[in-house]
Amino acid sequence: MGRRSAHALQSRPQRVCVLGATGSVGASTLDVIGLHPGKYEVFALSGYSRLAALEKLCVRHRPQYVVIPRAEDQESFQRRLVEAGLDTMVLAGADSLDFVASHQDVDTVVAAIVGSAGLSSTLSAVRAGKKILLANKEALVMSGALFMQLVRESGATIMPIDSEHNAIFQCLPFRPHDGLSAVGVRRIILTASGGPLRNTPAQLLREVTVEQACAHPTWSMGRKISVDSATLMNKGLELIEACWLFNAAPSKVEVVIHPQSVVHSLVDYVDGSMLAHLGNPDMRVPISHALAWPQRIESGVATLDLLKVARLDFESPDEDRFPCLRLAREAATAGGSAPAILNAANEVAVQAFLSGHVAFTQIADIVDCTLQHVAEVRVRTLEQVIEADAVARREATRWLKAIS
Numbered sequence: 001m002g003r004r005s006a007h008a009l010q011s012r013p014q015r016v017c018v019l020g021a022t023g024s025v026g027a028s029t030l031d032v033i034g035l036h037p038g039k040y041e042v043f044a045l046s047g048y049s050r051l052a053a054l055e056k057l058c059v060r061h062r063p064q065y066v067v068i069p070r071a072e073d074q075e076s077f078q079r080r081l082v083e084a085g086l087d088t089m090v091l092a093g094a095d096s097l098d099f100v101a102s103h104q105d106v107d108t109v110v111a112a113i114v115g116s117a118g119l120s121s122t123l124s125a126v127r128a129g130k131k132i133l134l135a136n137k138e139a140l141v142m143s144g145a146l147f148m149q150l151v152r153e154s155g156a157t158i159m160p161i162d163s164e165h166n167a168i169f170q171c172l173p174f175r176p177h178d179g180l181s182a183v184g185v186r187r188i189i190l191t192a193s194g195g196p197l198r199n200t201p202a203q204l205l206r207e208v209t210v211e212q213a214c215a216h217p218t219w220s221m222g223r224k225i226s227v228d229s230a231t232l233m234n235k236g237l238e239l240i241e242a243c244w245l246f247n248a249a250p251s252k253v254e255v256v257i258h259p260q261s262v263v264h265s266l267v268d269y270v271d272g273s274m275l276a277h278l279g280n281p282d283m284r285v286p287i288s289h290a291l292a293w294p295q296r297i298e299s300g301v302a303t304l305d306l307l308k309v310a311r312l313d314f315e316s317p318d319e320d321r322f323p324c325l326r327l328a329r330e331a332a333t334a335g336g337s338a339p340a341i342l343n344a345a346n347e348v349a350v351q352a353f354l355s356g357h358v359a360f361t362q363i364a365d366i367v368d369c370t371l372q373h374v375a376e377v378r379v380r381t382l383e384q385v386i387e388a389d390a391v392a393r394r395e396a397t398r399w400l401k402a403i404s
């Protein structure tokens, strides 16, 4: 399991750095950690805009470090923590995220910052050979080849906590990056709830409001991923994520709509066996699995009541109404910087939708136009990834202004 010996980890609590602690995944992680005080210790927390919530988390978990975005807030935040009787040190700025993510005293980094803002700190944790609970799929989508190369070089352990990828991990018999066909895997099947607009007719999609797009039927999540779920871009990003995590060609990853969100994904084997992971839709399940792996711990989530679930439905995704899934598959197949371009354009478009500047259906239009007008290039270094992201953002912003 990476560079650290399992024995050394078992003899003292695992020290955990939770990046994006104020978010939805951050909250679920800290809930699980709170259930197991002897096993896990919070080493560092980070937040961005919700500083009052971050302060409460510091009081509850007493980390050694807390990272906030702006240096001008550092002194007052530090003063409040001292007044609360804490010796937590307050750090500020993106470099400080890199510092805590790679700190020698950290065993496990939970990468739960949303979007490209999480790229640098996630890669810092990878370079430092940490065990990483990966929620921030955008980091892997943007920098896939570089990310996986750094994993191989550093011996970092990547534990997917995106529920679908965690499910696949649990249905595979081996460490994920060893190759699929060697163990008889025919294909990976990612399930998707279909989001809140699954049954919305095409002609009504243009009028969808932010509240409607964010009203996810089965999962409670941050706003960006909620919109991604409504457009099916989330599943597209997850398709790319699965290709990198499990060393799979895009043609080996299929998507099925499963509205109940009880089957979290499946692995189809050449002998006709199909293994599925089932559970209530609650992020504490994959987070607990990844924290404790290869052991199991309580997550605080109730067992699945099969009689209450009663039936499991599956249907094909409608790529005419939800073209983002097709765009993501095309970007995965094109390779190079195409996934980074897709991701950057999507982040720009989703932000514009959330701010009321474009219609729901224009998210896919902006991503499509950007992909058509920015040539994909080979990306091997962090600088090249950042450059591809910046070029795509400029182009997406240009389309945004043209159509809004």
Ligand code: NDP
Pocket (backbone or CB within 6 Å): 019, 020, 021, 022, 023, 024, 025, 026, 046, 047, 048, 049, 050, 051, 111, 112, 113, 114, 115, 117, 118, 135, 136, 137, 138, 161, 162, 163, 219, 220, 221, 222, 223, 224, 225, 283
């Ligand atoms: P949230 O919006 O709830 O939380 C995002 C976190 O990132 C918050 O702590 C936020 O701080 C922080 N953040 C936002 N912008 C920045 C920035 N520029 N720099 C540093 N930190 C920042 O999102 P989720 O928890 O829902 O999602 C987090 C990640 O996990 C995403 O990549 C998502 O795709 C992935 N994921 C989420 C799932 C879920 O169930 N929620 C499931 C699977 C994957 P603050 O709140 O203080 O502003």
Ligand code: MG
Pocket (backbone or CB within 6 Å): 162, 163, 164, 238
């Ligand atoms: Mg998911």
